[in-house]
Amino acid sequence: MKLIVGNKNYSSWSLRGWLAMKQSGLHFEEITVPLYGEDWESRKKQTDGIAPSSGKVPVLWDGEAVVWDSLAIIEYLSDKVGRERFWPKADDARAFARSMVAEMHSGYQALRRECPMNVRRRVDGWEISEEARGDIVRILTLWAEARARFGKGGPYLFGTFCAADIIYAPVVSRFMTYGVGVPGFAVAYMEAIWTHEWMQAWVEAAEAEEWVIEQWEAPKGAGK
16 A cells, blocks of 8 residues: 655645554555655656546555545545444444534535644634634633543543544644634643644654745735
8 A cells, every 4th residue: 555645834635644544554655745846747647656536635546446535535435444443433423423524525615715724833813804813712612522522531522532533634734834712721731732643743744844835835814
């Protein structure tokens, strides 16, 4: 198996795919393709790299099978190693986790637009829009409910590390980058995610990268 990812500093979806591979416990080869680099257009057309049907990262190659979407990668790996590795066992918890994941997968466009992931950066005086504020409030509300109802068994959203934590890990990074104020329970959750050994490995690699994508270094809404 091999996983093609983009720059670790910027690619939130690559982080999700990579965490999913780590969670699966399966051996894989990691290949990094710098986003929007000189060979981006040519590399994303190659059949031995980025999926030709999508031109996106992350992409999982498993023999003849090609999976190019973080949520699809989670589901594909869940089929291979067992649902319980990624999803809570109880029906009510699993239903809530799947709904949270689906909402993150398709929503929060204002937060994504105004606050692109940038692991290395810390922004002072970020000027939040009302739309992005609404996204943040919604995320914190879901985190609070998940922790209150299902988080008794550990520090993560559903107690133990699962697909929901994988999907929301880049949000933790964004909140830290842009200095988003959060209540105490969320501080504790973010600390659990940020100090996870896999997350720390990703952060260290991101900090060691030399690539810079200028349009993601000056996000809309950042302090003047």
